[in-house]
């Protein structure tokens with residue numbers, strides 16, 4: 001038997017306690033995890049999405065988590081820190097109502113410049129995972145963002161709607177098709193509604209939306 005050095009033994013013991021490939025899914029910390037692969041802090045800070053009132057113009061809206069605590073950290077990591085590994089986590093948390101008959105799944109597009117800077121669209125990553133699970137067809141090329149809009153985070157509801165109005169166009173006709181829009185976070189739904197206008201103009205029949213998280217106006221900081 002090969003003799004193990006003290007350092008090797010120590011690192012093997014640490015690996016057994018905190019396996020290096022097992023870090024909390026949401027915050028990435030290597031600490032004791034539950035069967036859900038979350039640390040205690042992240043798990044206790046997760047809340048289901050607040051009840052969403054479907055706005056006029058949409059045919060349905062759902063979200064997985066409230067945009068706070070571990071879910072907020074996770075969405076921000078997915079969006080700003082290249083943590084695309086979080087897309088399956090959020091996609092798995094979304095449950096689509098069984099009466100939604102969906103022809104195409106369409107992620108809210110980023111402006112091409114922002115997409116180029118980020119190299120990926122986080123909503124596109126979530127949509128891919130959701131499509132795999134529900135065997136749905138994704139059409140990421142259907143919507144296009146034509147205006148580079150400023151970040152919505154500091155704007156009120158009216159300013160948000162104005163900021164994104166006419167920011168999207170549909171690239172082809174979807175007459176009679178039912179669309180599921182995917183976004184990472186929704187607050188006032190202004191972005192979803194701006195996408196909806198473009199989809200209606202292209203002939204869409206029903207438009208549903210599913211988001212990883214939903215923020216409550218005034219209380220969940222974006």
Ligand SMILES: [Zn+2]
Nearest residue numbers: 024027039042
């Ligand atoms: Zn964590």
